[in-house]
Amino acid sequence: MLAQQQPIKSSDDDRIAWVRVSSVILPLANPISDAKVLTGRQKPMTEIAILFAEIETIDGHRGLGFSYSKRAGGPGQFAHAQEIAPALIGENPSDIAKLWTKLCWAGASVGRSGLSTQAIGAFDVALWDLKAKRANLSLARLLGAQRDSVRCYNTSGGFLHTPLDQLMKNTDFSREKGIGGIKLKVGQPDCAIDIQRVSTVRKHLGDHFPLMVDANQQWDRPTAQRMCRQFEAYNLIWIEEPLDCYDAEGHAALAVQFDTPIATGEMLTSVAEHAEFIKLRGADFLMPDAPRVGGITPYLKVAAMAEQAGLMLAPHFAMELHVHLAAAYPTEPWVEHFEWLEPLFNERLETRDGRMLVPTRPGLGLTLSEQVGPWTAQEAEVGIRP
Template sequence: MASRITAARAFLVDVAVETVRTDAVQSFLKQETIFVEITTEDGLSGLGYSYTIGTGGRAVLSMLRDHLVPQLVGLDSDRIEAVWFQLFASTRATTTGAITSLALAAVDTALWDIAAKRSGLPLWRLAGGFRRDVPLYDTEGGWLHLPTEDLVAGALASKANGLSGVKLKIGKPTGHEDLERLSAVRAAVGGNFDIMVDANQSMTSTEAIRRARQFDGLDLAWIEEPLPADDIEGHVRLAASTATPIAVGESMYSAAQFREYLDRGAAGIVQVDVARVGGITPWLKVAHLAETFNVHVCPHFLMELHVSLVAAVPNGRYVEHIPQLRAITRTEMEIADGRALAPETVGLGIDWDRDAMEDRIVE
């Protein structure tokens, strides 16, 4: 069959952060970008990727080189579900977990790149084709180290540029500090503008309940990752205590985890991340699962890829504006009237700069 895989390789590229990024528990050190390139009998090639924010990239690369990539040659690239399942099954000793999911994602996105090229379609059409343009919110102006005046200036700039909202980090030592910062932004942008907040899993359930009540008058779009991702019971209690939607997903690594959150009413926004959930294949399953619960999908990070997936599904609500690939791409995600446009080029739609990537290969 012309679609059989003839060659595959994995490599690691380090991409420096574009700006200082801090939250309540960590700093974004760099983007360790793990690539998988797959070639088929008929001469098609797909380039998929995954990432970490500074640690573990070599562990993901080792999983790929030692265990996953050697299985690919001879497999049918058109049978994406079969390939994903075979690789997943071969790593059951390490699933469900970040390293395996990140490695699977690099392979799976490469296969979807090939599938879209073979079909002559852009990813957003192949994956569902609901609509091309999607709302956009900004994260880059909301980091925890920024003073209040910078948060206000960033939010006003985003609003002036037609974006629909901004995300601000929370997790200052006291809730009053967070409240003062958020209140200043709300006063500046007015009511017809979304403000999301992100605690990065930094709180206990009781503290999260307390702060959510402090924020009651701010009409927040959501509270993101208030608790550790494995504290489902805490999320259930928090969600029941506030009218503000609770957003989770960037630290969840299987569709089954999302099912439990949704079934128990612990998540009002799903933020499934292609890299962390294991690729486009499970991402779409999570998105459609969320649709059956009447819940929106607002994925974490990876805007250059997620724009196509949010555009593909009916419950795609937002793309997060947080550019990180400009050093290794020739063009940027298209934005028109404050909305992100899914690329119409066939494949994933990311215009990789291979020379820039080669310059940054570290292993």
């Protein structure tokens, strides 16, 4: 009989001994286009830069965290993370809020939002992963889970580069997988094409299957008014980013005027930016992104403000992380289903009856796959591995 593995002991004085940061370039199977491509502001997306942080303590506890950048920014995130990583060595890993502040001020001259805090996000997620593993709890349980599964919707099958016939097949595939909603990208230069695609998919799904649309910030205020009015007829769960992500007043005006909820927030990169949106009630559904806002520590502040304001929540992308965070939100949230990051990990999330099951493995419940090695562009270590 095999001897039962003993849990790693930990003292209150455990210290961070070793940190590794890695820049991993994840290739996408097909070039991805949304409205920002059709308006000429961006090129089709062919890869995602992932910033991984691995942390190990003197007592042998380990944590894994990540942040990411689409298109440009990956090398910058890695460079900033490499520069501030030494500040973690010798610190107590339980002091997560203190360490976030320390890392933030280490690079405060380049700002307390955007690329600099997104680099911090990888370390912050790793520290929360470590803390949950040390407690032998999933991250959701550590945070105080409200539910064991979360409503989920698919986005990856609804991009603008997808022909309409393939779009219909993608919606069927998502439903067969147990995914509970479909989101379509809109924002075509010819608005009639958007209306045709949404109308066709709504008819295909039926009147009541959850359907969302996302304009990716590409409408001006008059166009947003007209399109929101047109889309009222389709019983949508929300209309996402109809305006520039910093136009809180414009989003708030749409939220007041139309029955269809307005969703936004994924591009905001600080607690302060979210606070302004919440103050002006610029969203019915707030869509914070933990890696973009700087990790779990600031994300929890955003979620607390959203709860106090009575907002609904739908965290953006990175379902492997956000399924845990959404499970801890008091009112029923949505999680975005993107399979793009799956090749990075050995584990897979399960979907069933319209919902995503919250993993019960300790921490995030993730381990890196063998494919990460060949995709690693840069890596750096500080400290001495126990």
